[in-house]
Amino acid sequence: MIRLEDLSVAINGRPILRDVSLDLAPGNVTGLVGESGSGKSMTALAIMGLLPQGARASGRAMLDGQNLLEQPEAALCRIRGRxxxxxxxxxxxxxxxxxTIGDQVAEVLRLHQGLDRRSALARARERLDRVGLPGSRFPLTLYPHELSGGQRQRVAIALAIALRPDLLVADEPTTALDVTTQARILDLLKGLVRDEGMALLLITHDLAVMAGMADRVAVMQSGRIVESGTTESVFRQRRHPYTQQLFAASRHVPARAPRPATVPLVQVTQAVRAYRTADGGLRALDGVSLTIGRGESVGLVGESGCGKSTLARVILGLDPLQGGGIRLDGREVTAQGHMPRDLRARMQVVFQDPFGSFDPRWRVDRLLAEPFHLTGRPGDWRDRVAAALTEVGLQPADARKFIHEFSGGQRQRLAIARALIIRPALIVLDEAVSALDVRVRAQVLDLLARLRADHGLSYLFISHDLSVVRGISDRIVVMQAGRIVEEGPPEALVGTPRHEHTKALVAAMPRIPEEWT
Amino acid sequence: MLRYLSRRMIVMGLSLLAASALIFSVTELVPGDPASFMLGTGAQPETLAALRQQMGLDQPLPLRYAAWAGAILQGDFGTSFTYRTPVAGMILERLQVSLPLAVMALALAVAVALPVGLYAAARRGRAGDGLVMAATQLGIALPNFWFAMLLVLVFAVKLRWLPAGGFPGWSDPAAALGSLILPSLALALPQAAILARVLRSALVETQGQDYIRTARAKGLTTGQTLRRHALRNALIPVLTILGMQFSFLLAGAIIIENVFYLPGLGRMIFQAITQRDLIVVQSAVLVLVAAVIAVTFLVDLAYAAVDPRLRRA
Structure with missing residues (x-):
């Protein structure tokens, strides 16, 4: 049993955690939920003794009667991993x-148990089998780049549980994974807690994941636990206003205007995008046909590698096609430099990563005005930048700032402002809200809904998260292995999926039980 | 792996071909015909013409290139205009000094840079790191001929441990090695300083990676993570620098060769240029270019040895 008592952490004098108390009981899943910066990860790192430089911890983190916070580094090295x-x-x-993955798992065993390489590898084999990577398909000699994201996460789990630790800390373990992969990894974690009797500290921002996993849950805000208890009681009662806000935001559905009569804007016909690979060829798009109406919002879902982003790239004219065609406003979309600028100016894109999609050396006005190179910069471009900033809920004065002065949610607003500034007909949103906290996400989704109503925009909204897509789309398209396998209105598609793959995606969606809400 | 190797080898062959053609045509375009240079300004036109014919200088450029390249493939680099001896022999003789010198200097540089870089990275931001950074800055800034003179003063003049210059030849290996120690030290100092800085910054960058955090969560100490996980990942930029340094050391040691009176490749090339001994310049430059290309190939092999993603590409 590991018990946190009044754990506080300050970095360079600035308080990060305040009086955090938690019991992590064997065979139990304890959830920590909250937004980024609330102190979830810092709590985990404090338990591990891996706080960043300049951090000072006080209070107690008790394991077997000894306070981890007072242990010397050498003792902590013996505790970590074991x-x-x-x-x-x-x-x-x-x-x-x-x-190799074998050596990475074996390293833990060699380090703590002094096993020789051979017996350590034999044990590593057992642990990899346990996490669902059987030897027949996953030899120990594989390197990480030969595995998918989900498989790599299994390796990471194998090395974390190699020595059957008393506590497994999982910090957003499935946030970077597809829903179906997420469901499998969560199942694995649950099984490990059950079979090996370890305690699991699960950190996530996703309330639905928490509902399906945790026995007890603690809600964190600004370094404090504001509410805790059994998962069911916290979810049902929601005593603290912050818990209520999180709930409201995670279930938020933006007001959607009724779907307008559809004049086609984008027409994709039998699109084929093929790559040559080491072992033959890959058809990232295998005869995809799709129409996006003027003013329509189309959601595109599927697992990673199904061709979602490739479809976005060909529609934007960034990748050439090997077959079929794409029309925008009846004019042909062609790749690379062949597309006329005025046609390219009809589409803009917003990407997932609000940190990597801006040049850090440019000021906001220059960043936002960049799409004008397609249309020619108008004389009143500064006014237009100011108007775009106002439209996405920022200040005109922000135009002179640099990108590092903004939070993640603000950066995503800037990305939307940049896309809007030349008044395109279509905006492709590629996982555009996936990296945002629930409350910020709700605001951005509202913003997108309002802008669409105001300007008659069309959206192609790409996400692996069916629950987000459902709220913002008029129609959902499901892709698998380069093909569209099903499409339909959100309610029907999620309510009564017909295709096996859609059924699997819907089944894997984490949900908060109806009776708790 | 085979595909990676064969692709690298094709690139190597093509680079050699292009480089040889370039070297040949550039030296051809330089004003000052070797025949007129050999005979002096007062030579009779008929004598000049006869000599040019004898030397094959009246043939068209592509033919001369083909003949030159063909002969080189058989080990015949031609005859020096000045010394009337085979160029191949001259280069070989000089390489017996320059190659061991470069290898020793590089080995010294690595032997110093590796522990120093690791030490500085492990103490990033602390006093030890600052000291190393200052020392390496000095090592880069110090002209190596000055350092060479200092070495001579201390180890040859005062202590009389090592010779101040000259090269006795490989018939006495101990004496030959002894005469290369001070020059290789002088050459190694700035290289070690550069290498240590590159290694340190590569290690510091690697230490911020997620897999280092994973390694720490496994229970490895900072030192263990540095040696077992960070070092190999930091090697790629270090290998690149290493390859460039070797190429430089092979021919760029001319100042040090002069300080220590070593009959090395650099001095030979310098003399050949002043004497307009074009055939020597051409051949020596070709040998150097071939060495650079070969080293680049070895560096590529080393990349593949370090990084499995390249092996299985």
Missing amino acids: RIGMIFQEPMTALNPLM
Whole structure:
């Protein structure tokens, strides 16, 4: 049993955690929920003794009667990996790219048990089998880049549980994964808690994931636990206003104008996008046909690698087609430099990562005015930048700021302002709200709904998250392996899916039980 | 792996071909015909013409290139205009000094840079790191001939441990090695400083990676994470620098060769240029270019040895 008592952390004198108390009981899943910056990850790192430089922790983190916060580094090294294991959010980068998966799991065993390489590898094999990577398909000699994101997360879990620790800390373990992969990883974690009797500290911003996993839950805000209890009681009662806000935001559906009569804007016919790969060829798009009406919002869902982003790229004229065609306003969309500027100016795109999609050395006015190179910069461009900023809920004075002065949600508003400034007909939103906290996400979704109503915009809204797409789309299109397998209005598609793949996606959607709401 | 290798080899062959053609045509375009240079300004036109014919200088450029390249493939680099001896022999003789010198200097540089870089990265932001950064800055800034003179003063003049210059030849290997120690030290100092800085910054960058955090969560100490996980990942930029340094050391040691009176490749090329001994310049430059290309190929192989993503590409 690990118990946190009045754990407080300050970094360079600034308080980050205040009086956090938690019991992490064996065989139990304890959930920490809250928005970014609320202190969830810092709590985990404090338990691990891996706080960043300049951080000072006080209070107690008790394991077997000893306070982890007072242990010397050498003692903590013996505890990490053996008594407490941890997995992180980003499976793509969490493993050493130059080491085989077998060696990475075996390293824990060799380090703590002094096993020789051979017996450590034999044990690593058992643990990899346990997390669903059987030896027949996943030999120990594989390198991380030969595995998918979900498979890599399984390796990370295998090495975290290799020594059957008392506590497994999982910090947003499925946030970077598809819904179906997420469901499988969550199942695995549940099974491990049940079979091995370990305690699991699950950190997530996703209330629905929490509802299906945690026995007890603690809601964090600004470094404090504002509410805690059994998951059911916290979800049913929602005593703290912040808990209520989180709930409201996660279930938020923006007001949607009735679907206008559809004049086609984008027509994709039998599009084929093929790549040559080492083992033959890959058809990222295998005869895709899709129409987006003027003013229509189309949601595009599917697992990673199904061709969603490729479809977005060909529609934007960024990738060439090997077959079929795409028309916008009846004019042909062609890749690379062949497309006329005025046609290109009819479409804009907003990407997932609000941190990587801006040049950090440019000021906001220059960033926002960039699409004008397609149309020619008008004399009143500064006024238009100011108007665009106002429209997305920012200040005209923000035009002189740099991008690092904004939060993630504000940056995503800037990305939308940049897309809007030349008044396009279509905006492609590629996982545009996936990286945002629930309350910010709700605001951005409202903003998108309002802008669409005001300007008659069409959206192609790409996401792996069916629950978000459902709220903003007039029609949902489901892709699998380069093909569209089903499409229909959101209610019908989620309510009565017909295709097997849609059924799997809907079944994998984490849900808060109806009776708790 | 095979595909990666064969692609690298094709690139190597093409680079050699292009480089040889370029070297040949550039030296052809330089004003000052070797025949007129050999005979002096007062030569009779008929004598000049006869010599040019004898040297094959009256043939068209592509033919001369083909003949030159064909001969080189058989190990015949031609005859020096000035010394009337085969160029191949001259280059070989000089390489016996320059190659061991470059290898020793590089080995020294790596032997110093590796622990220093690791040490600085492990103490990032602390006093030890600051000290190393200052020292390496100085190592880069110090002209190596000055350092060479200092070495001579201390180890040759005062302590009389090592010779101040000259090269006795490989018939006495111990004496030959002894005469290369001070020059290789002088050459290694700035290279070690550069290498240590590159290694440090590559390690510091690698230490911010997610997999380092994973390694710490496994229970590895900071030192263990650095050696077992960060070092290999930081090697790629270091290998790139290493390859460039070797190429530089092979021919760029001319100042050090002069300070220590070493009969190396750099001095030979310099003399050949002043004497307009074009055939020597051409051949020596070609040998150097071939060495650079070969080193680049070796660096590519080393990349593949370090990084499995390249092996299985």
